[in-house]
Amino acid sequence: MTDPQDTAIQPGADLATSGPRRVIQLGETRYTLLGTAHVSAESADDVRALIRSGEFDAVAIELCDSRHHSLDNPDALNNQDLFEIFRQGKAGMVAASLALGAFQQRVAEQSGIEPGAEMRAALEESRQAELPLLLIDRDVGVTLKRIYHNVPWWQRFSLFSGLLGSVLSRQDVSAEEIERLKEGDVLESTFSEFAAESETLYTPLISERDRYMVLRLAEEAPPGRYRNVLVVIGAGHLKGMAEEFETPLPEAPTAEREALEETPPPSKLWRALPWLVTVLVLTGFAIGFSRNTELGWQLVGEWFLINGVLSAAATLVALAHPLTVAATFFAAPLTSLNPTIGAGFVAAGVELYLRKPKVRDFSTLRHDVTELKGWWRNRVSRTLLVFMLATLGSAAGTWVAGFRIAGALFGSSP
Structure with missing residues (x-):
């Protein structure tokens, strides 16, 4: 691929812009990076x-397919099957998307400007x-994964609890947060204070995406395909992408781009853990019954009671329908012994049936999810x-009941 060159001859050079621009020349194609x-x-x-200047014959934007779809179809969730979301294990991702959207809505209400207005302008x-x-950015779900x-496992709780706290807080968005949004998108601004001090977070959040977007340009707009390409990105990516352009890009960028889309599979131990817990619990029951029938039934009863109560109590916190609470109470002790189905799936299915x-x-x-109580008020x-x-x-019940069983069998109290 042709070596890049910065050039002072800028498309639309007579048009002053509020943000920085950087122009990269690759062969016959000029890429104008607009921060x-x-x-x-x-x-x-x-x-x-x-765009109206007529100087450009293609526009690239810092969006992935899913965010483009959400921006172009803000009511897309209305057409999704909630049961399928739960079945496919996407509930957490949808909840995270709503939480980030709530933060974005708060910024819009306070500043009077919708975050991402420049991307919407590029679309239109x-x-x-x-x-x-x-669309040159990496899928937001892949980035989160x-x-x-x-991030090391011991830092994940503080990281995501900080994320949850920032997006659900009803306090006014600080001036510092709004300033961070001027440099990056909602995801970047939410994690920015962590990323500044953590290379393990900065790499997938910022630097990998810089490289990814340049690779996408190499795929979708290689030198010679277009004359002038306008690349609309957050100002925080301008320096990194310009530096990526300075290094020769691979002739076949797809392989490297796909590598940046991979998510490490769970460890074998993590995948085996639910089955291991099931084996240990059932073994505990067997040991109990082998000693005497009364002990065996005591262990079974404690397993059902602890698991059922904690799971049902959790659904009560969510203000679930009384029948959902009851169904969860009876289902959780059984689903905890069957790693192929979770108590949450059963509870959500019953709740959807009872409260469509x-x-x-x-x-x-x-709008509802911009305030904490709105999460409980809205049925979705x-x-x-x-x-x-x-x-x-159910997870808490499994561990508490498991320790109770171990204590009863081996003489230690939980």
Whole structure:
């Protein structure tokens, strides 16, 4: 691939922009990197002006397919099957998306500017100008998973509890948070204070995405395919992407790009752990019955009672329907012994059957989740809470009851 060169001849050079620009020349193709502020009406105006200048024959933006779909179809969740979301194990990702969206909504209400307005402007203007639109960012779900796997396990709780606290807080968004949003997107600004001090977080959140977006450009807009490509990115990615352009890109960038999309599989021990717990619990029952029938039934009773009570109590916290609470109480002790199905799945399924979300719940979902009590008021978000809390309650019940069984068999108290 042709060596890159910075050039002072900029497309639309007569148009002043509020954000920085960097132009990279690769062969016959010129890439204009426009660093935007994600909370800025001026950045949106910059994008509109540059596209309307007629200098560009393609537009690339810092969005992935899923975020593009959400931006282009803000009511997309209305058409999703919630039961399928739970069945496919996507409840956590949907909840995280709603939480980040809540933070974004709070910023919009406080600043009067919708974060990502410049991306929406790029969508609208490229469509009107009939220009190819290239989505070059990595899927947000992949980024979150790579963050999760890259951060040591003992730091994950503080990291994601900090994320949860920041997006659910009802305090005004600080000036510092808004300033961080001007450099990066909602995900980056939420993790920025952690990323600044953690290379393990910075790598998947920032530097990998810099490289990924350049590789996507090498795939979708290689030198010679277009004349001038406008690349709309957050200002925080401008320096990193320009540096990536300075190193020769591979002739076949797809392999490296796919490597950056991989998520490490769970360790064999982690995958085997649920089955190991099942074997240990059933072995405990067998040992109890082998000693005497009364002890065996005592262990079985404690297992059912502890697991059922903690799981049912968790669904009560989520304000689940009384029948959902009852169903969870009876299901949790059984699902805890069957790693193929979880108590959360059963609880959410019953809750969906008893309290089907209405059209209003979908239409007000993004607004409702901007405040803590809204998660309980809206039937969609409440069902997500039922799923997650029932899952946590069952996990807690499994460990507490497991230690009770061990204590009864081996003489140690829990």
